[in-house]
Amino acid sequence: MVFKTVLVIDKDVITRKFLKHMLEEKGHAVSQAESGREGLVLAWRDQPDVIVADPNFLDLDAAAFVQKIRQDPRTAFTPIIALSSNLDKEFSEDLLAEGYNHYLQKSGNAITELLKIFEETSTDFQEKTGKRENAGKVFTFLSAKGGTGTSSLCANIAMNIAIAEPEAKVVVVDMVLPIGSLGSIVGYEGSIDLTTITDLPQEEITIDFLDKSLPRIELWNFHLLAGAPNPEASNLLQVQNISHILKTLEEIFDYIIIDLGRSLSRISLPIIQKSDLLILILGTDQGTVTITKSVTEYLKTLGIDLKKLYLILNRAIGLEGITKTDAEKILDLDIKMTMPYMGGNFTTANNQSQPITHKFPNDTGAFMLRSLAKNIIEETR
Ligand SMILES: Nc1ncnc2c1ncn2[C@@H]1O[C@H](COP(=O)(O)OP(=O)(O)O)[C@@H](O)[C@H]1O
């Protein structure tokens, strides 16, 4: 039995006291709040293992509460159990769709059921403080600007990681909104993608299911969770399932390699938090380097350890542009590797959905991709 720190939010003082008493008797540490806002302040300050909230808040609506909780890095993953006297089925379904993790009715059984959820989700709780021993590593590719080669490098480095570690299971996940390009880079035309998977009820997104349904792209040596196929689908994306999907992928795969693209979108925060390494792709024009600077500053404000940053300077547009040393000066960070300009070769390989390593094995670029992969694996050992 792992004891939890629990935040109880309920406008009714009697309920609060009752829950506090019952949960403390079982060894949990309980703090309480009367209103939604007060709850937010305590949640962010104390970062409890779990929040138990009556979603009928005095001051906030239920959806606004969960959004604020999920948007803040300190509580992006905190499980929220809705405990309500509303018996309406639609009401509970709405809450789950909005991002509450569980729904319980206020009843004589509530305490027993709460304790059961605490037990069942104990891996989630542990994940807040540290990762499970054997959980896969998460490498996230991002950039400050489009067209810097993020997706191409993501796919090609992932392929080289899979080759360098033949025993390892590798998955590449395209999280670029509103439309992903990894499917086309690796030549996948199937219908399993981020939007179809996140649309499923969370109970259906199991280890077994993902293990069976994600396609393996033979030529690339990895499995793929392709991205949003179009902006409409991406708008409907069930964001609250993303952390669950990642968690499940961590159980199946040794390396989870994510293309987050250029934007820090509404889904990126929990992903960034979860990453073991953030691989930031830089272009060589002054503008990109300057925007990259603001991205790294932003990551700092989120409390991201800059040691997790791995900078690659990619000469995607030619030999011109600023030097590595200049870029390092502007950013005040080390650039780990420079990817040479490969002329039309990179685009040719992309257009034919082939890995650089296959299409142009003797190109300096292919050599660099191999050493990048090794280096990145080393970085998180
Ligand atoms: N080092 C490079 N040399 C030559 N072309 C490159 C290089 N890196 C990327 N490219 C090309 O740049 C284009 C944009 O790449 P892409 O991976 O789609 O960028 P992003 O995902 O950042 O928008 C692609 O056509 C790719 O082939």
Ligand SMILES: [Mg+2]
């Ligand atoms: Mg891209």
